[in-house]
Amino acid sequence: MSVRxxxxxxxxxxxxxxxxxxxxxxxxxxxxxxxxxxxxxNALVGNMANEAVLEMHFPAAEMVFEATVxxxxxxxxxxxxIDHKEVPLHHPVLVKQGAALKFIQKKKGSCVYLSVEGGFExxxxxxxxxxxxxxxxxxxxxxxxxxxxRLVLKKESNYLFAENHxxxxxxxxxxxxxxxxxxxxxxxxAGNEFxxxxxxxxxxxxxxxFTISSSSNRMGYRLQGADLQTTVVKEMLSxxxxxxxxxxxxxxxxxxxxxxxxxxxxxxxxxxxxxxDISSLAQCGVGQTFHLxxxxxxxxxxxxxxxxxxxxxxxxACNFRLQQYLAL
Amino acid sequence: xxxxxxxxxxxxxxxxxxxxLDNRVDVEISRQVISLYQKIRSLKLPGVLDIIPAYxxxxxxxxxxxxxxxxxxxxxxxTMHAVLQNAANDVLSAVVAQTRLIRIxxxxxxxxxxxxVSLAALHQLTVEEVIQLHTAVTYxxxxxxxxxxxxxxxxxxxxIITPRKESPRTNVPAGSVxxxxxxxxxxxxxxxxxxxxxxxxxxxxxxxxxxxxxYLQPGDAVxxxxxxxxxxxxxxxx
Numbered sequence: 001m002s003v004r005x006x007x008x009x010x011x012x013x014x015x016x017x018x019x020x021x022x023x024x025x026x027x028x029x030x031x032x033x034x035x036x037x038x039x040x041x042n043a044l045v046g047n048m049a050n051e052a053v054l055e056m057h058f059p060a061a062e063m064v065f066e067a068t069v070x071x072x073x074x075x076x077x078x079x080x081x082i083d084h085k086e087v088p089l090h091h092p093v094l095v096k097q098g099a100a101l102k103f104i105q106k107k108k109g110s111c112v113y114l115s116v117e118g119g120f121e122x123x124x125x126x127x128x129x130x131x132x133x134x135x136x137x138x139x140x141x142x143x144x145x146x147x148x149x150r151l152v153l154k155k156e157s158n159y160l161f162a163e164n165h166x167x168x169x170x171x172x173x174x175x176x177x178x179x180x181x182x183x184x185x186x187x188x189x190a191g192n193e194f195x196x197x198x199x200x201x202x203x204x205x206x207x208x209x210f211t212i213s214s215s216s217n218r219m220g221y222r223l224q225g226a227d228l229q230t231t232v233v234k235e236m237l238s239x240x241x242x243x244x245x246x247x248x249x250x251x252x253x254x255x256x257x258x259x260x261x262x263x264x265x266x267x268x269x270x271x272x273x274x275x276x277d278i279s280s281l282a283q284c285g286v287g288q289t290f291h292l293x294x295x296x297x298x299x300x301x302x303x304x305x306x307x308x309x310x311x312x313x314x315x316x317a318c319n320f321r322l323q324q325y326l327a328l
Numbered sequence: 329x330x331x332x333x334x335x336x337x338x339x340x341x342x343x344x345x346x347x348x349l350d351n352r353v354d355v356e357i358s359r360q361v362i363s364l365y366q367k368i369r370s371l372k373l374p375g376v377l378d379i380i381p382a383y384x385x386x387x388x389x390x391x392x393x394x395x396x397x398x399x400x401x402x403x404x405x406x407t408m409h410a411v412l413q414n415a416a417n418d419v420l421s422a423v424v425a426q427t428r429l430i431r432i433x434x435x436x437x438x439x440x441x442x443x444x445v446s447l448a449a450l451h452q453l454t455v456e457e458v459i460q461l462h463t464a465v466t467y468x469x470x471x472x473x474x475x476x477x478x479x480x481x482x483x484x485x486x487x488i489i490t491p492r493k494e495s496p497r498t499n500v501p502a503g504s505v506x507x508x509x510x511x512x513x514x515x516x517x518x519x520x521x522x523x524x525x526x527x528x529x530x531x532x533x534x535x536x537x538x539x540x541x542x543y544l545q546p547g548d549a550v551x552x553x554x555x556x557x558x559x560x561x562x563x564x565x566x
Contacts, residue, residue, distance in 0.1 A: 025476060025545070027476040029378075135541075238471065275393070297339050297403065301342060301396055301403050305397070
């Protein structure tokens with residue numbers, strides 16, 4: 001009763017909403033890069049929002065299902081396929097024992113999430129299943145997946161598979177996710193050191209495009225763009241940083257801290273990506289370009305409140321459809 | 329009576345808030361930071377995910393998604409601002425932070441201390457004098473960051489203050505004790521690093537299977553004592 005990896009991908013790890021409560025010890029929260037996609041993937045199969053899922057970047061893992069199970073894919077479109085047929089994103093999909101899932105081509109986005117009904121058996125560390133690669137804890141033995149790894153399913157599926165020759169069956173409803181992502185414009189709030197930028201650089205920050213460089217990873221996205229300059233060189237003491245913090249490096253370039261960020265840092269924080277837009281940024285791949293737009297804290301909070309309400313409605317709708325389907 | 333420092337409170341993104349006491353490394357400020365950190369922890373505020381003390385600041389990371397649901401009219405930031413201000417006003421007038429004293433064995437043998445000879449030469453000291461100076465001071469753990477369990481301690485004796493190496497090593501062994509400027513620290517894991525390595529401790533600074541995985545906590549007092557290579561390997565085996 002498991003999912004077996006036939007061929008590992010670039011970086012396949014087990015993730016949940018992250019490990020909070022230990023940042024005072026330097027232990028970063030980690031967790032899914034795109035938490036919205038993680039929650040939607042879970043909602044589609046009737047899981048709790050925080051159930052551990054498999055996060056994959058491109059190229060993503062090839063795997064075989066050793067048991068019949070209800071799954072969902074959310075986030076990036078990597079042309080998922082079973083038995084040469086496309087497996088759509090954001091649908092619950094009933095997969096038959098023996099089916100092999102692979103991802104053909106990177107079409108859109110940069111990380112895809114696979115949820116299974118009931119979740120995976122995982123190693124919990126400090127209250128979270130998220131894989132902490134540096135410490136080697138959480139998820140599956142604290143590491144990225146390898147060939148022949150088995151992700152064991154927590155629960156056996158109740159679904160009866162229709163007697164036909166297909167390896168999978170797409171359930172007839174889809175989560176509409178487009179409204180949760182923004183294209184090309186990523187919003188931020190001012191950082192405490194924003195005013196260290198000179199006037200020209202303040203304008204440049206918000207008026208010129210930034211491109212995600214190839215040296216980006218789960219720790220941070222390095223941006224290529226115009227050189228930014230400060231009026232004074234201020235020697236800063238290390239202080240806390242968060243997911244979304246935009247640091248100005250000594251060479252005038254920016255780095256945005258992502259899920260596996262360090263807990264503290266000493267570079268000027270010129271801004272912070274707002275919570276609602278982290279997922280959009282996470283799905284921007286290497287080479288993709290975006291503009292920053294600055295808003296107030298009040299606007300950022302309003303944005304989170306609205307997004308959370310809409311996401312909750314979508315999750316409720318997913319649960320409702322699944323229950324209806326089961327009752328049939 | 330202790331003079332209360334002026335402080336500033338500012339947002340650290342839309343889901344975190346920072347109180348900064350003063351932009352300098354100072355034992356008294358660090359005591360206030362730790363008191364404030366302990367005070368905020370004791371409040372057990374719903375929706376608070378993390379409280380992160382640093383040299384002269386404390387940051388609260390909160391669950392914005394959860395807290396915006398309980399919208400009360402004031403913004404979540406304003407509510408947190410008030411909480412932080414009250415805690416600061418309570419704490420900064422009466423500092424009562426508790427300190428543990430922790431003694432850590434360090435082997436300063438050149439086989440485990442690749443930079444101790446050059447560091448001694450730079451300051452026109454003997455290796456023995458460097459060891460003596462490094463073990464004479466009781467350090468304070470100002471904060472933990474960089475790596476899980478990496479304690480930033482200070483301050484080293486003036487005569488052994490040494491800048492980081494110009495090009496960082498790609499692999500520093502776990503347990504290495506280093507100096508960077510006036511700071512001293514211990515690498516809990518093998519990792520890349522630019523600190524001047526003057527010794528190694530046989531004690532694990534990080535134990536993944538324990539409920540408190542980190543050996544050191546912010547606010548701890550730390551004293552190093554010198555051990556031989558034989559003692560180092562004996563302790564390490566245990």
